[in-house]
Amino acid sequence: MAHDTFETQIHKRCTQAKILIVDDSPIFIAMYESMLSELGECYCVGSAKEALSLLAKHDFDVALFDHHLPDGTGLRLCKMVRRVHSSRQLPIFIITGSSDETLEQKCWEVDCSDFISKPFHAITLKHRVLAQLRLKFAVDLLQETSNQDQLTGLHNRRAIDDVIQRRSLRKGHVFSIAILDVDFFKKFNDEYGHQAGDECLVKVASIMKSCVRGPDKLSVRYGGEEFLILLPDTELKDAIAIAERVRSEVAKAQIPHIKSPMGVVTLSAGVATYGGDCLTWRALLKAADECLYQAKREGRNRLVSAL
Numbered sequence: 001m002a003h004d005t006f007e008t009q010i011h012k013r014c015t016q017a018k019i020l021i022v023d024d025s026p027i028f029i030a031m032y033e034s035m036l037s038e039l040g041e042c043y044c045v046g047s048a049k050e051a052l053s054l055l056a057k058h059d060f061d062v063a064l065f066d067h068h069l070p071d072g073t074g075l076r077l078c079k080m081v082r083r084v085h086s087s088r089q090l091p092i093f094i095i096t097g098s099s100d101e102t103l104e105q106k107c108w109e110v111d112c113s114d115f116i117s118k119p120f121h122a123i124t125l126k127h128r129v130l131a132q133l134r135l136k137f138a139v140d141l142l143q144e145t146s147n148q149d150q151l152t153g154l155h156n157r158r159a160i161d162d163v164i165q166r167r168s169l170r171k172g173h174v175f176s177i178a179i180l181d182v183d184f185f186k187k188f189n190d191e192y193g194h195q196a197g198d199e200c201l202v203k204v205a206s207i208m209k210s211c212v213r214g215p216d217k218l219s220v221r222y223g224g225e226e227f228l229i230l231l232p233d234t235e236l237k238d239a240i241a242i243a244e245r246v247r248s249e250v251a252k253a254q255i256p257h258i259k260s261p262m263g264v265v266t267l268s269a270g271v272a273t274y275g276g277d278c279l280t281w282r283a284l285l286k287a288a289d290e291c292l293y294q295a296k297r298e299g300r301n302r303l304v305s306a307l
């Protein structure tokens, strides 16, 4: 299947954007909606309070704040959003009819992405919003691709750092990991060729994707034929169940491997949970890795867990 080019993907996203409009004037809201309708879906509210509650529920791609709001100012709202949602890449426009010459400077200081004075032309607004969306989607796509393994489409090692930074290991938080490794993969490559080896890794990854669900759980291609599952807020027994499911589904897929005593492609797995002896990421990884090697020593196609 041919993949969309980078430019095509950005173009597509620029017609499906989620746009937040905050203005207490129904006339202006209707105007913005008609100016921006080609770029995506507009969510319109009349106050800062309503805007904050929508921002808590949705990931918007761009936001337009009128400066004068019944319960504050666009400037204050922008400042608050930058503080509360600091990890988001959200372009924020502040739009004003005010003649206060110092206002623009203050808006740049709270990190607005663009500042527009009324009156303005529809074409100006549309293209300035489009320019911000293009930039946002380009950054989003670069981030997505830089965190993705090209062969399998799983996350790569770089993505692990993001999760660990967001969900740092803390006392009172459960965090489990599973390391899974294809058994006798060198022999598989030697027997069937490197391309068949690649296809096998793609199949294993696709089984893993179907077994590991949930926005926080991350399937990673950690190295050649080694995979990692990051399981925040997951107790050891649940982590074992997930990894065991991946192991058994791969065995059930019956991918032929005549050079393995099992006759089919199998996985060995090691599972460990943060806590006890594992109080750092390195210690957690080491514990899971030791379990994996125990599983290999004990005959492969099995799972060993710490504790």
Ligand SMILES: Nc1nc2c(ncn2[C@@H]2O[C@H](COP(=O)(O)OP(=O)(O)OP(=O)(O)O)[C@@H](O)[C@H]2O)c(=O)[nH]1
Residues within 6 Å of the ligand: 151, 181, 182, 183, 184, 185, 186, 187, 189, 193, 194, 195, 196, 197, 198, 201, 223, 224, 225, 296, 300
């Ligand atoms: N086809 C293919 N092979 C790869 C890739 N990355 C690593 N490999 C191969 O994976 C094999 C891993 O071999 P080993 O580390 O000896 O492990 P193994 O043969 O699976 O043995 P055990 O882990 O002990 O069961 C090597 O032959 C690598 O060349 C890849 O992207 N594609």
